[in-house]
Amino acid sequence: MNKKLRATILLFVQLFTLTTLLAQPAPVKKAAQSVFTLTTFAADGSIIGSTHGVFVGQNGTAIAMWHPFDGAQRAVVIDAKGNSHEVDAMLGVSELYDICQFRIKNKAGLALPLATADQAATTVYLLDYDLKKPVSKKLTPQKTEKFMTTNNYYLFNDVDVSNTDLGCPIINEQGQLLGIMQRNKNGGQAYSADARLISTFSRNGLSLNDNSMRATGIRTALPDDEQQATLMLMIAGQQADSIRYDAYVNEFIEKFPTSTEGYRARASRYVTTGQLRQADNVYAQEVKKAAKKDEAYYDYAQAVYRAVSYRVDTTFTDWNYNRAMTLAQEAEKINALPIYRHLQAQIVYAQGDYQKALDMFTDLQKTDMGKNGEIYYEAAQCKTQLKAPASDIETLLTAAVNAQTGSVSAPYVLARGRFYDNAGEYRKAFKDYLAYDTLMNNRATHDFYYTKFKCEQKIRQYKLAINDIAHAIVLNRTEPTYYAEMAGLQLQLNQLQDAITTCNMGLQLTQEYADLYIILGIAQCELKDKQNMEEGIANLQKAQALGDERAAGLIAKYKK
DSSP states (O other): HHHHHHHHHHHHHHHHHHHHHHSSSSHHHHHHEEEEEEEEEEEEEEEEEEEEEEOOOTSSEEEEGGGGGGTOOOOEEOTTOOOEEEEEEEOOOOOTEEEEEEESSSOSSOOOOOOSSSOOOOOOEEOOOOOOOEEEEEOOOSEEETTTTEEEEOOGGGOOOOOTOOOOOOOOOSSOEEEEBOOOTTTOOOOOEEEGGGGOOOOTTTGOOOHHHHTSSSBBBBOOOOOHHHHHHHHHHHOOOHHHHHHHHHHHHHTTTHHHHHHHHHHHHHTTTTTTTHHHHHHHHHHHSSSHHHHHHHHHHHHHHHHHHSSSSSSOTOOOOHHHHHHHHHHHHHHHOOOHHHHHHHHHTTTTTTTHHHHHHHTTTSSSGGHHHHHHHHHHHHHTTTTTTTHHHHHHHHHHHSSSSSGGGGGHHHHHHHHHHHHHHHHHHHHHHHHHHHTTEEEEOHHHHHHHHHHHTTTOOOOHHHHHHHHHHHHHHTTTHHHHHHHHHHTTTTHHHHHHHHHHHHHTTOOOOHHHHHHHHHHHHHTHHHHHHHHHHHHHHHHHHHTTTTTHHHHHHHHO
């Protein structure tokens, strides 16, 4: 090629490029500041996908194709100025149209407004991403279809679209966003779903359980409604990821700075880990900023009371019962609710002034709290500490049981059953234990079934007792006492082979439990055949080696 021809071609290319750039409307040129690159990563740091996207909100909200986020644990955005931003949270997902909305941690880029007209554009501009000289391509859609009544679905000629264009915004001459360039992850014709689709995205308190949101490791943003956000915060707290939960707590406080929920959640985290000084600072902040000051003081007081009661950190002396009382009184000064007086009564009880606490609990029975069995139960505890007549305690426990119906009465039914049990009124105790088991839908704890078993033994309900101790074993297979108790009753009922089987099961857990060897030895000796007799005496000798004083007499008995 001669120099003259080469110069002519170069001049033509330059003129064509200049003409293309000059032909771009000003809003189109400006819109290039909204484009970014997006890279998503797996948990091991490997790249899952790389594409483009566009900012659509002043607070760092953006849209991109969804499929690069599927299975990703984190994602990074590089804006038009070359700055890097971590993706903070997902705002919405449409798997069907392969589009999602998310938020980065910092504000960045120019936010493009969404197109407002329902009429499809006949000419569009595809914005490129380039840190130095972003350009645009003028395209004509091959075909435009409608979905969701008013939204536009653009189909493009594949020769006009390269893979580097995917995720880049498609805009009209006014610089309004129509959509982003898309192609199925498995290939196919290039298309763009209407960006207005994101206006249909919504989040509620249960969005954490949404299958699409769960498909990515990037957390779901809190809903804008405070009640729904509180529900999501609670659900997030039940999940194992503590780092993600901290992010939810921080977002909640930022989003609802005058609500008590966020501060309470953050402070509770510190209390759980024994960091009481940090918790104290958070509760002080809650009192200062919360709109409902009485609730803030109550949260503070309740946390101090519980931490002192459970001796969370005895070195942090700023938290004590007197401090809890002062805070509870502050709450009551602002709003004289019975619940604040109730906490004060609990504190007085914890301080050992049982008569004063009893008077306070008795007064509270005249308020709406009298509809709750807890007030009567706590009064019964005061009476117990004051060594009041058993009839007084029984009356209060019965009032606690009758204060409400259904499963909420279960703790008080159990408390009354234990009261009867301790008083030697085993049949009354048995009746309450049966009622409690029913209220719990036969899903009580292993220690309850052990307690019920002991009571049933005393009233000779042996068949029920066997069933309950077996239930206790099913719920806790590692407690050797349960095997010994079951085998002991089987021995008492002359169920010798069953007793031997139960003992052997228990001895698989430990060989240091003398009771199991005693019962096993007796059961074997009682079978009276030579082999079992020898094995039985050997097991009694093992019990003797463990220091059981009963063994010597039993060995002498069966060796005769």
